[in-house]
Amino acid sequence: MSTDLLARPGAEAGERQFVTLTLAGQMCGVPVLAVRDVLGEQTIARIPLAPPEVAGSLNLRGRIVTAIDLRRRLRLPPAPPGTRRMSVVTEQGGELYALLVDQVAEVISLPGAAFEPTPPTLPAAWADYSRGIYRLEKTLLVVLDVERLLAVAQVA
């Protein structure tokens, strides 16, 4: 699992590459190796009775992808209506999941020295899904724990 790249945060970690994305103004990152695809706005079919974090499912070249609304997952306010949301597709246990975010920006390389463990004061919703923080020049980047984000059923 590519997220294991960060198994030992703060150690002598070298450069890591992340796909950066924004969620309600906060910059976040997902290890680039965990990302299968980046999608623009998609038609998402609702799934009745699904946990609220599950936005629905979408068709990615013949494969069914379950979309997880990260705003809901992180207990953020819903996106303003009319926002064209993007998603980051990731794979777990042979299943594809699309993480619905506000904006996907770019792929960046970050030095291990800039990595910090998650501050304990972060709100629970964030702390639970954060693997650590990178200090960037102007902002901070939260490394999302994809595995935990996808563990919807256990939480719901």
Next chain:
Amino acid sequence: MDDLLVEFLTETNENLAELDVALVRLETVPDDADTLSRIFRLVHTIKGTCGFLGLPRLERVAHAGENVLSRMRDGALRPDPALIGLVLTALDRIKAIVAGLAASGTEPGGDDAALIAALDRAATGETTTAEAEPPDGPPAPTLTDTQAGPTVPMAPAPTPPVQDAAPPPAAPPRAEPTAAPAGPAAAAQTIRVGVDVLDDLMTLVSELVLTRNQLLQLARTQENGAFTVPLQRLSHITSDLQEGVMKTRMQPIGNAWNKLPRILRDLALELGKKIDLVLLGAETELDRQILELIKDPLTHMVRNSADHGLETPAERRAAGKPEAGRITLNAFHEGGHIVIEIADDGRGLPVGKIRAKVLAQGLATEAELAGMSETEIQRFIFRPGFSTAAAVTAVSGRGVGMDVVRTNVERIGGTIDLKSAAGTGTTFMVKIPLTLAIVSALVLEAGGERFAIPQISVAELVRAGAGSVAEETDGLIERINETPVLRLRDRLLPLVSLKELLQLEGGEATEEPPTIVVTQVGAAMLGLIVDRVFDTEEIVVKPVAPILRHVTMFSGNTILGDGSVIMILDPNGIARAIGVGAGTTGRAEPADAVVAGGAQRSGDRTTLLLFRAGGGAEDAPLAVPLALVARIEEIPRDRIETCGDTAATQYRGRLMPLLAAHPALDTAKPHQPALVFADGDRSMGLLVDEIIDVVDDRLEIELAAARPGVLGTAVIAGRASGVIDTGYWLTRAFGDWFRPAAAAAGPPRLLAVEDSEFFRALLVPTLAAAGYHVTATASAAEALRLRDAGATFTAIVSDIEMPDLDGFGFARAVRAGGAWAELPMIALSGRATPADAAAARAAGFTEHVAKFDRAALLGAVSRCLALPAAA
């Protein structure tokens, strides 16, 4: 590894599996020349091929084994168990070497001298066979192989010098594999194809089907396009191709059972038990993938049955059973699923022990256990870490038992349940989907969302009518206190709105009347109210993401021809969610719901119609099982005609007798609601004051009747309600309602065995009214005590689902001997599928009747009494 070797390994593995089966058969039928020559041929093939491939060690073992077999075939040696044991040991060695080959590509080292010598001695006729060889395989197996493959026994020293200790015995075998004329290996033009190739093909075909669908959808909008004809051809070819590819994936379940005879034979020796294995329905085909996944759980369950289920011969003798225990595997298709039953006739699951262990492990409290049926307690064995074996044996009882089986079964979308009776055995029922990757499905819309429902579970579609004409009540959705029902051909069909069920808020109210999709769930019917129905479409079932597995109303999802993703409805899941049919299909219960706790006993739930007759709104309502009610009518008061002291109304062109459910009915209203009970073309109406509700609840009569026409009081939906005795009312309306076809000379004496007080109370008057003398007992054990006390009867009517000894066990007990062994027996069951009927007959019942079907019951009784053989 070169291709030749790979092919050799595949073929040899197949041959070895076949050999196991054949040898065990040979042991039971030592004189079967066909089997013997087949075994010989198989071993010979192995030997021949390994000579060709340069595998000396394998060749020597096979050769020595072949010598023995050849002598057996020539009749020089008798295939007694010791000899067959020796040959099996040789086979095990061959297997070990083959496994080593598969892992490393070269023959593992090892010393076979002792085994070969033993084989040679056997071949020359010395009967002191097995001593030279410990029964469990190669000497001093030390694991030196570092590869991750199967552990390969290797001698500590490098390959010892091969003593060519195989002086060919007297008769050199007729080496040519002269195929016996009727050998099964003879015909079969087959080629071997890698499984991954087939899987790829399947995926491709699935995609092709989807693309075809997409094209068809496009073409529909353009009439008379130049593409119409070729598209049609493409469509047909695609269908054929799909079917063909599907076939390549189907395999008889017998393939998964191949190893069982051998496993059981070894187990029987190890445990000192005698075990008969009966395999039924081995030809039942299912998808290869599922077959692979179900193999291990099945093997585990069979081992369990042999180890825990069956008693030792001594115990069996003491219990009055035949010494040899019997394990039966039965596979059959049922409603788009495959059911595999693993039954033993052993001691049954020890409820007491399980209960103690449940308490000890804190899985449930004493109070919770007290509210559970025996089956519910027994189901605790599906809990993780639960093993009842007092002693951990080598065979099973390692604590990773039935929970692993359950997990594996559920992983492929199956369910597992059990029934067990002390002293008569345990049956596990595994229900697994056929999961043919492609199914035909109906696409429908509710609440603005589209769904697919497998065509196989759709019985019919009904357009809900506007219902303006009073006579034309069919197709009109009516409400009983907000609960929708539909009259469908003289039946009330419970309805559920898909929109409400799935909590959909979208979709504006459409002008057109809704459509009702009638689905068959087990024995029960259920109508789904949907907004619109589209076409049927071939869909590729894709499993839902694991995070959605808990939504049991969907069996999967799919991509439609237009590229949209939709959910596939699971009628079983829906029925479970709303409790319909749960009372009749105990088997279909999801195992996890069962394990989740004993709070509800859905197995006994009945759909009940609550109504009021006499007294005010605060008085106890009355109840009747909805299944007994044919229709509910509002009869205009001026249409009720009285003649003497009987009332009647003209109903559908006939005079229907009416009875008041209570002498003090409220007669002020212009219409009087009536419950109509029908039987053939006769019907009667029971006048009531008000229909209250339809509820699902356990029906347990707690207080006996206070007045005629009422069986007693039960707590239904939290209120004490009187349960009416339909038998009483029917008999009052028609004295001869239950008149048997032929009146017997003296009143025939019937024994009714039924654990539920309600049904007993229904059954006895029914039969008594038909002129029979009825004795009722509440349990099979009680009935058997009557037998032992010398009571005589003309026929027996027995329930199937009963605690302790169930109907099957009872039938077997009756048939096993004693004064009643020849009596006709009628099974009464909530489940009336052909499979149930077959099971009942297999247990010894003469007839099998659905519980609510009076006419069928009385018909069955009179048929049985007409039987000349009745003692």
